[in-house]
Amino acid sequence: xxxxxxxxxxxxxxxxFWLLAHDFIFLSTYNETAGNWDGGAYPVINCNDxxxxxxxxxxxxxxxxxxxVEACRRWxxxxxxxxxxxxxxxxxxxxxxxxxxxEAKRGIEKMIGxxxxxx
Numbered sequence: 001x002x003x004x005x006x007x008x009x010x011x012x013x014x015x016x017f018w019l020l021a022h023d024f025i026f027l028s029t030y031n032e033t034a035g036n037w038d039g040g041a042y043p044v045i046n047c048n049d050x051x052x053x054x055x056x057x058x059x060x061x062x063x064x065x066x067x068x069v070e071a072c073r074r075w076x077x078x079x080x081x082x083x084x085x086x087x088x089x090x091x092x093x094x095x096x097x098x099x100x101x102x103e104a105k106r107g108i109e110k111m112i113g114x115x116x117x118x119x
Contacts, residue, residue, distance in 0.1 A: 002033040003062040004040035012062075015069050016043060024072045024080055025060060032059045047084040050092050058084045067111045075104035082108050 005016050005027065019025040027041040043065075044057035060068055071079040081097055082104035 001062045002031055002040075003043060003060065003065065004031075005043060006039075006041050012065065015065055019043065019069065019072065022072065022076070024068075026057075028057065045080050045084055047081065050081055050084065051088065051090055052093060058087055063115070064112075067108075067115060071104065071108050071111065074107065075100050078104040079108070086112060 003012070005013065008016070016025070020027070025043045025045055028044045029037045029040060029042070030044075031038045031040055031042060043060040045060055045068075047056045047058055048054070050056065068079070068083060071083055075082065078098040078101045081092060082101055085091055085105055086108045
C-alpha cells in the first residue's frame with residue numbers, strides 16, 4: 001500500500017522521521033499507485049547509479065516500513081542497497097557493495113519472506 005506520510009499515524013511518522021534523519025530515505029511527490037505526481041509525500045530509497053547509470057529510487061510501501069527500519073538499524077551502511085537489490089531481484093551494477101552487503105541481503109530476504117508467509 002502506498003504510504004503518504006502527510007496522512008500517517010504518529011508511530012509511522014516517528015519511523016519516517018528516524019529514516020529521514022539518518023538519510024535512509026527521502027520523500028517524493030510521485031504516487032506510484034496513481035502513477036502521477038500529487039500533493040502527497042511518499043518515502044523512497046535512493047539508489048542512484050546502483051543498478052543503472054541514472055537517477056533512481058525504490059518506493060517504500062506501508063507494510064514494509066517496520067522491516068526497513070529494522071534492516072537499517074542492523075546494517076546501517078548496507079541496508080539501502082541490499083533492500084533495493086532484494087526488491088528488484090538484482091545485484092548492483094558497477095558500484096561495489098559494502099562489507100556486510102551479502103549478510104544484509106540474506107537477512108532482508110528472510111525478513112520479507114517471513115512477512116509474506118504471515119500475510
